[in-house]
Amino acid sequence: MAIKLESKIPDGPVEQAWDKHRFDMKLVNPANKRKYSVIVVGSGLAGGAASATLAELGYNVSCFCYQDSPRRAHSIAAQGGINAAKNYQNDGDSIHRLFYDTVKGGDYRAREANVHRLAQISVNIIDQAVAMGVPFAREYGGTLANRSFGGAQVSRTFYARGQTGQQLLLGAYQALERQIGLGKVKMYPRHEMLDLIVIDGRARGIVTRDMVTGKVASHVADAVVLGTGGYGNVFYLSTNAKGCNVTSIWRAYKKGAALANPCYTQIHPTCIPVSGDHQSKLTLMSESLRNDGRIWVPLKKGDTRRPDQIPEAERDYYLERKYPRFGNLVPRDVASRNAKQVCDEGRGVGETGLGVYLDFADAIKRLTEGGVRERYGNLFDMYERITDENPYKVPMRIFPAIHYTMGGTWVDYNLMSTLPGLHVIGEANFSDHGANRLGASALMQGLADGYFILPYTIGDYLARTKLDKITPDHPECKKVEAEVNGQTKKLLGIGGKRTVDSFHRELGKLLWEKCGMARNKAGLTEAIEKIPSIREEFWQNVKVLGGGEELNQSLEKAGRVADFLEFGELMCRDALHREESCGGHFREEYQTPEGEALRNDDDFAYVAAWEYAGEGKAPILNKEALEFHAVHLTQRSYK
Amino acid sequence: MNIKLHVWRQKNGADAGKIVDYDAPDISPDMSFLEMLDVVNERLITKGEDPIAFDHDCREGICGMCGMMINGTPHGPRKATTACQLHMRSFKDGDEIWIEPWRASAFPVVKDLVVNRGAFDRIIAAGGFVSVPAGSPPDGNAIPVPKMNADLAMDAAACIGCGACVAACPNGSAMLFTSAKVAHLARLPQGQPERDTRALRMVNQMDAEGFGGCTNVGECEAACPKEITLENIALMNRDYIKATAVYRKERAGGD
Numbered sequence: 023m024a025i026k027l028e029s030k031i032p033d034g035p036v037e038q039a040w041d042k043h044r045f046d047m048k049l050v051n052p053a054n055k056r057k058y059s060v061i062v063v064g065s066g067l068a069g070g071a072a073s074a075t076l077a078e079l080g081y082n083v084s085c086f087c088y089q090d091s092p093r094r095a096h097s098i099a100a101q102g103g104i105n106a107a108k109n110y111q112n113d114g115d116s117i118h119r120l121f122y123d124t125v126k127g128g129d130y131r132a133r134e135a136n137v138h139r140l141a142q143i144s145v146n147i148i149d150q151a152v153a154m155g156v157p158f159a160r161e162y163g164g165t166l167a168n169r170s171f172g173g174a175q176v177s178r179t180f181y182a183r184g185q186t187g188q189q190l191l192l193g194a195y196q197a198l199e200r201q202i203g204l205g206k207v208k209m210y211p212r213h214e215m216l217d218l219i220v221i222d223g224r225a226r227g228i229v230t231r232d233m234v235t236g237k238v239a240s241h242v243a244d245a246v247v248l249g250t251g252g253y254g255n256v257f258y259l260s261t262n263a264k265g266c267n268v269t270s271i272w273r274a275y276k277k278g279a280a281l282a283n284p285c286y287t288q289i290h291p292t293c294i295p296v297s298g299d300h301q302s303k304l305t306l307m308s309e310s311l312r313n314d315g316r317i318w319v320p321l322k323k324g325d326t327r328r329p330d331q332i333p334e335a336e337r338d339y340y341l342e343r344k345y346p347r348f349g350n351l352v353p354r355d356v357a358s359r360n361a362k363q364v365c366d367e368g369r370g371v372g373e374t375g376l377g378v379y380l381d382f383a384d385a386i387k388r389l390t391e392g393g394v395r396e397r398y399g400n401l402f403d404m405y406e407r408i409t410d411e412n413p414y415k416v417p418m419r420i421f422p423a424i425h426y427t428m429g430g431t432w433v434d435y436n437l438m439s440t441l442p443g444l445h446v447i448g449e450a451n452f453s454d455h456g457a458n459r460l461g462a463s464a465l466m467q468g469l470a471d472g473y474f475i476l477p478y479t480i481g482d483y484l485a486r487t488k489l490d491k492i493t494p495d496h497p498e499c500k501k502v503e504a505e506v507n508g509q510t511k512k513l514l515g516i517g518g519k520r521t522v523d524s525f526h527r528e529l530g531k532l533l534w535e536k537c538g539m540a541r542n543k544a545g546l547t548e549a550i551e552k553i554p555s556i557r558e559e560f561w562q563n564v565k566v567l568g569g570g571e572e573l574n575q576s577l578e579k580a581g582r583v584a585d586f587l588e589f590g591e592l593m594c595r596d597a598l599h600r601e602e603s604c605g606g607h608f609r610e611e612y613q614t615p616e617g618e619a620l621r622n623d624d625d626f627a628y629v630a631a632w633e634y635a636g637e638g639k640a641p642i643l644n645k646e647a648l649e650f651h652a653v654h655l656t657q658r659s660y661k
Numbered sequence: 662m663n664i665k666l667h668v669w670r671q672k673n674g675a676d677a678g679k680i681v682d683y684d685a686p687d688i689s690p691d692m693s694f695l696e697m698l699d700v701v702n703e704r705l706i707t708k709g710e711d712p713i714a715f716d717h718d719c720r721e722g723i724c725g726m727c728g729m730m731i732n733g734t735p736h737g738p739r740k741a742t743t744a745c746q747l748h749m750r751s752f753k754d755g756d757e758i759w760i761e762p763w764r765a766s767a768f769p770v771v772k773d774l775v776v777n778r779g780a781f782d783r784i785i786a787a788g789g790f791v792s793v794p795a796g797s798p799p800d801g802n803a804i805p806v807p808k809m810n811a812d813l814a815m816d817a818a819a820c821i822g823c824g825a826c827v828a829a830c831p832n833g834s835a836m837l838f839t840s841a842k843v844a845h846l847a848r849l850p851q852g853q854p855e856r857d858t859r860a861l862r863m864v865n866q867m868d869a870e871g872f873g874g875c876t877n878v879g880e881c882e883a884a885c886p887k888e889i890t891l892e893n894i895a896l897m898n899r900d901y902i903k904a905t906a907v908y909r910k911e912r913a914g915g916d
């Protein structure tokens with residue numbers, strides 16, 4: 023059964039689309055809102071903001087997260103900042119410019135109307151966050167401060183030291199806690215969603231496992247919202263928190279919610295290089311560092327001199343050389359690929375040769391050490407803690423790492439998936455970033471979705487839909503619970519020899535090599551052949567100790583890895599089918615003579631929405647054509 | 662390097678729990694403390710023994726999920742560093758390391774090193790917010806905030822809610838945590854309208870959760886991985902006293 027992809031983009035010019043749509047949407051009157059219930063999975067910027075806002079409007083909300091407190095969602099780790107088209111710096115910014123930069127930065131693989139709405143709402147987010155007491159950085163005159171970020175020539179990024187995500191999340195968390203205190207939100211921490219409940223073709227609930235007692239239970243509602251974040255951990259090593267997973271959107275996929283563009287993954291250029299096999303995760307050094315740090319490698323191959331002994335003339339500031347207009351501030355995909363290229367040429371630095379320098383010597387000369395500390399102190403401290411090197415004295419060593427996933431559940435303009443009633447927000451949806459996300463736009467998108475878009479669009483859905491009352495003892499709930507219990511039992515009963523982590527590492531390594539920074543047909547084909555055999559071995563040879571009715575971290579991991587083992591294959595299939603390079607998806611076969619990504623707009627200017635076809639069957643590809651009216655398709659150039 | 666571990670093992674809240682010894686050979690100094698525990702756990706699983714449960718998520722010192730007593734100190738020996746950011750190079754070959762969960766009556770043990778810190782969320786729910794629903798707030802630059810105040814607010818807002826302050830305090834007091842939120846919002850113009858009620862409600866909730874009182878020991882400040890200072894407690898005490906004078910009814914727990 024082929025699904026129909028109706029994007030529901032309002033007619034007319036993009037500038038007016040959102041206002042028009044807001045007027046056209048049906049409203050639920052305040053007294054009736056109290057009769058509706060909504061499940062929100064996730065308490066990050068997207069889920070936390072949505073839960074709080076829906077409750078403020080009067081809906082009855084249940085919110086779920088796997089951490090012990092909603093305040094710990096992975097949004098907390100965002101460092102650099104959040105974009106908004108405020109033009110406070112009077113440097114020529116505007117909603118149109120932010121819109122344009124985002125469409126271009128995404129390599130023309132995002133929906134114009136969505137991106138425009140995002141740019142419009144960006145200004146409200148800052149106002150909202152300030153009113154909630156988010157301590158953004160200020161100038162001496164008391165106004166809000168800005169910095170610049172990759173892919174933009176204006177200063178539009180708002181920040182709270184190097185902890186912007188933390189402060190924005192705490193703002194949303196505090197609003198959420200307020201609603202919990204008022205009894206409008208019931209919070210379920212340490213609860214993991216393990217499956218979705220679909221009744222009469224609509225998403226009506228979820229099955230969760232209480233991670234402390236192991237109790238598996240159904241929760242039902244009038245609509246379900248997933249704000250469960252990105253799937254970067256499919257690569258094992260990434261900048262994501264250890265618990266980040268694909269489970270919720272993968273289970274939703276299997277129940278009918280198409281998954282879009284899974285191969286669009288973002289590699290962040292400035293992470294701390296891997297130090298050994300014990301490595302459990304990678305740490306990001308905020309992109310904002312590229313404002314003042316200069317990236318270089320030695321001109322000569324295999325130059326093992328200490329960085330301070332390499333004279334200026336024997337250094338290659340390759341980004342400044344190749345992209346004089348943007349210099350060190352080229353978008354992430356361009357910066358990452360160039361780092362890979364110089365390392366492939368044998369000019370990488372550090373013990374492994376997989377690293378480039380990010381040097382602050384000039385910045386310290388210009389701003390003094392104190393000035394640099396003021397801007398980046400906590401990042402420098404973090405670097406020193408991890409590497410035992412003092413970046414005020416020796417240049418940092420950095421290398422690209424998996425950081426963000428642009429792909430995710432396909433949603434229409436109302437943020438609803440192909441499964442009616444299931445809404446997906448934040449990083450979990452296929453989002454507004456096309457094939458590459460610009461820095462400081464994920465926080466913007468998560469909060470736009472959560473505070474300002476979903477609370478309206480979900481009302482429209484509820485107002486237009488007749489829903490029967492259901493309770494958690496509906497036969498479908500019991501059936502899904504039994505399936506979840508069955509999987510737990512199966513995992514605990516295998517009694518094999520290998521740990522869950524060993525499988526996760528194996529999958530991650532394969533994907534990093536074949537479906538990472540650069541991909542090609544042979545490699546992807548190989549990965550698609552290999553993943554099923556890893557999966558097979560997993561189900562025969564994994565060792566999960568302990569029981570189901572207790573806190574069991576190996577069991578939690580096993581469930582997540584089981585889903586990654588299926589999802590990874592779809593990601594490679596998507597990468598294989600997209601015979602072009604765009605943004606974060608770089609196919610070696612498709613590049614310009616200068617080694618830049620070569621798009622193929624004639625054949626691939628579409629969103630690839632994959633539909634589950636059943637166990638053991640090849641997934642079905644559905645296409646949503648992308649049309650560009652306000653922005654002209656051009657070859658991206660940052661030279 | 663080779664390390665000897667003494668780890669608190671407790672099956673669940675009802676279990677008495679005890680210290681169990683483990684040898685951890687071949688540990689690299691570049692490992693983080695939690696990566697060392699990962700390695701120990703992988704070896705335990707392979708031997709068929711239950712791995713050590715510990716909370717963690719971001720592993721970069723910001724989510725506040727990790728937390729354990731390492732040789733009697735919350736988060737271990739390095740100043741201003743969470744357990745996930747502590748590296749084994751802070752120890753030497755042959756060292757013995759004692760690892761225990763946070764000990765406080767308001768933080769019951771869930772399993773091994775995992776505790777329940779739900780009380781912190783309830784303190785925030787009692788008043789740690791500014792009551793502005795999403796909608797149409799004034800322009801972000803409408804109310805200028807002196808840079809110094811914004812910076813002081815940010816210093817306090819940096820709290821990650823890990824609970825090290827409570828674990829460090831001989832009284833199991835949550836004053837540093839609570840005051841950090843009170844001070845963050847008290848330093849900003851947006852926090853003024855609810856300043857009094859916030860201090861009152863949060864302090865009342867803190868007491869209701871069974872946290873101990875503050876006797877100015879200062880261990881909390883020393884243990885805080887984010888260097889939240891005792892000044893916040895002084896500010897909260899002032900706000901609380903002022904507020905009790907104004908709102909007698911609230912203090913009595915009235916509506």
Ligand SMILES: Cc1cc2nc3c(=O)[nH]c(=O)nc-3n(C[C@H](O)[C@H](O)[C@H](O)COP(=O)(O)OP(=O)(O)OC[C@H]3O[C@@H](n4cnc5c(N)ncnc54)[C@H](O)[C@@H]3O)c2cc1C
Pocket residue numbers: 063064065066067068069070086087088089092094095096097098099100101102103104186187213214215216249250251252261262263266267269270306425426447448449450461462463464465466468
């Ligand atoms: C290190 C780092 C730095 C970053 N810096 C920036 C930056 O400077 N600017 C920027 O714009 N973006 C940045 N990003 C990206 C941005 O932080 C994220 O894209 C964004 O915060 C995601 O928000 P979210 O609400 O969608 O998901 P998350 O914050 O990841 O929240 C996911 C939520 O879902 C819950 N959850 C997940 N799975 C389940 C399940 N199965 N059951 C129950 N609950 C579940 C989790 O508990 C959590 O509450 C950064 C990302 C990283 C990793």
Ligand code: FES
Pocket residue numbers: 716717718719720721722723724725726727728743744745746
């Ligand atoms: S794991 Fe997040 S602070 Fe340590």
